[in-house]
Amino acid sequence: MRNPYLLLAFAMMLYAGNLLVGKPVSEEIPPITLTLLRYLIAFIAVLPFGYSEWKKNRALWRKEWKAILSLSISGLVLFNILVYLALNYTTSVNAAIVESSTPVFALLLGFILFNERFTKVQLIGVILSLFGVFSVITKGSLDVILSLSFNPGDIIMLGAMLTWAIYSIFIKQHTWKFPVMGGLLVMCVIAIVILVPLSAIEYNKIASINWSTPVILGLIYLGVFPSLIALMAYNKGVSEIGPSKASIFLNLIPVFTMIGAVLFLGEIITWVQIVGGILVITGVAITNKKVNAKNSVTNDQKIANNG
Secondary structure, three states: OOOHHHHHHHHHHHHHHHHHHHHHHHHHOOHHHHHHHHHHHHHHHHHHHHHHHHHHOHHHHHHOHHHHHHHHHHHHHHHHHHHHHHOOOOOHHHHHHHHOOHHHHHHHHHHHHHOOOOOHHHHHHHHHHHHHHHHHHHOOOHHHHHHOOOOHHHHHHHHHHHHHHHHHHHHHHHHHHOOHHHHHHHHHHHHHHHHHHHHHHHHHHHOOOOOOHHHHHHHHHHHHHHHHHHHHHHHHHHHHHOHHHHHHHHHHHHHHHHHHHHHHHOOOOOHHHHHHHHHHHHHHHHHHOOOOHHHHHHHHHHHHHOO
């Protein structure tokens, strides 16, 4: 596959698969353990590609240990635990729509913490995206708002989105320092070290896991395809058409998730989800117009670590 546009669409499809495959697998394997197993598999998959970069930059890892630790905790550990936990309560479609608005929340967080400015046009994009997320979470129902009976999975996804926004800030500050594959390898190791003791919390649930063939295959998919194959496809696409054009393809993730959820998970798409998704995607596209060039590395890392 040499066409860069097809490569980028393929990468987005694999990334959407994290939510589609993660939904049934997360119902069988508790979230901390699932995140641990995913990054054990990802470590094995990335090792042949990242070992030489790790070896050449050992002094860099020691010097920048605080940065790489922050990236690992926010982007690999907390984000994925929250996503897989959320999938126990909400649909893959809702999760995808809420997650796709993370660039907007990263922009808002940058404004709050660092007084970063954005234009009036970007403000319109922020409002559109937030309204889209709000409509999805409330199902477009006034009763949900008045009774505060929100789906816990959607609220957890908001927490995941906030975690990713924090991670995006760390990326802007630090990720340019690290080679992509070597950095991902080190982050996997750090995540595994953190997750091993945390998984003890789920000890009782681990014993009851049904290690069926679909669950094992799902784990392999989560560890290999969103973490490595999508990253390689995305990087190749970016090198061919540039980061600004390539970042537009990120908006395909909720679209692919919707299609896959209907075909493979039997989820029913509602008009509220369609309208909310369109609003979120439109808002993100507007806000990204001014920040695509300087955030191209963020998009690379998003494909590497997400889902």
